């Protein structure tokens with residue numbers, strides 16, 4: 001697969017003494033940060049900054065030749081607004097971390113074709129170094145696998161500069177792992193569905209597992225039939241490329257807690273016979289973003305050797321209107337034994353998730369989280385950058401708090417009690433498409449029917465945040481974003 005961009009390195013050499021084509025420095029309220037031990041270099045730079053009218057506004061950048069006193073050829077200034085590295089308390093800690101991630105990302109998005117880049121944002125704690133690393137490595141991401149002339153279209157070698165010491169080196173490594181996992185999820189999302197379909201998706205995960213401490217199991221059509229996975233099979237049967245169910249397991253010795261993740265893996269969502277309109281149908285290559293996120297989260301948890309058991313379930317299918325496709329009015333017998341009347345073949349995500357949720361739930365995990373590009377209604381309710389989180393209160397809170405620390409925007413939403421009756425069917429136990437109003441919440445009500453009442457379950461709808469069709473911002477590119485990967489890993493970091 002897809003070679004994601006190379007991760008950054010770490011060095012504690014002084015910013016002024018670091019040779020580079022570009023040295024990235026931050027400014028807040030007219031002062032350059034992180035140059036306290038190089039007063040004269042700092043003063044010359046601040047004079048130049050004033051001369052060009054650099055405002056330090058959040059998101060502002062300017063690239064200028066280095067004044068005397070710097071070993072680097074040029075300097076890229078990034079504005080941090082009124083950032084105060086000294087402010088403390090857990091809330092400002094996570095806010096500051098996000099300022100650093102975005103600043104580093106903004107910088108790296110502008111440095112195509114630059115080979116030696118040194119990033120010297122203000123870092124005093126290991127958490128700061130982790131944040132800068134995540135932002136830099138995510139901002140350096142480019143997807144060039146299908147671009148014939150890819151020269152000078154990406155940044156070259158990146159070094160993150162920060163304090164000396166083991167804790168900082170290890171924070172950099174953690175940040176690099178988080179970013180690499182997110183970037184790998186982006187690669188999966190960006191790969192066209194001609195090349196990425198259930199079988200190839202499963203093969204890529206299997207290949208990745210060869211170099212990791214995880215076990216991968218793939219169920220193909222025969223096994224899915226034997227196991228009664230009516231949801232996955234039903235959605236997949238309109239495509240010539242059959243469905244799969246992939247299980248990715250990391251089970252370190254002595255683990256006390258078990259986190260289980262389920263990710264929607266529709267490698268292309270045409271809508272099936274309930275065909276989608278042509279406009280923007282191309283975005284539906286991203287309908288496997290949940291599956292990519294949960295798989296990469298487990299690989300990252302394994303790479304970080306976190307002391308928790310983590311399992312990812314990936315129900316993979318291509319939703320196509322082929323002549324063997326399911327029809328509106330068909331009834332599927334699901335893995336759990338429930339029957340579902342299909343009234344809209346475009347409500348396919350909940351069908352594949354239902355089967356995987358039933359299996360995940362049967363293992364009785366301590367926390368069960370599903371991640372899915374499930375509804376257009378998510379975008380209507382919360383916009384393109386904020387995911388909706390529904391489910392059992394404890395699980396939902398664990399997810400939104402982890403998201404806050406990880407720097408992902410997620411918001412708790414209810415499952416109102418009247419939602420479920422909208423799925424009443426005369427032909428089966430339940431139908432698959434319910435009320436249009438509150439569609440995101442309705443979809444959650446459907447999913448809940450396939451999870452035990454006692455299970456600490458949360459559902460994250462990432463329909464908007466998983467795929468950026470507007471412009472790049474901070475460390476987020478156009479296309480696949482890798483949404484939810486960092487939040488899932490954060491849940492595992494906090495689990496013991």
Ligand code: BES
Pocket residue numbers: 269287344346347348349373374375376377433434439463464
């Ligand atoms: N994959 C779509 C949801 C989606 C829409 C994701 C836009 C990203 C951007 C999902 O399978 C779908 O089609 N949902 C329907 C459900 C409806 C038929 C009940 C929707 O949201 O319209």
Ligand code: MN
Pocket residue numbers: 269271345346347348349
């Ligand atoms: Mn659909």
Ligand code: ZN
Pocket residue numbers: 266269287346348349373374
């Ligand atoms: Zn879909």
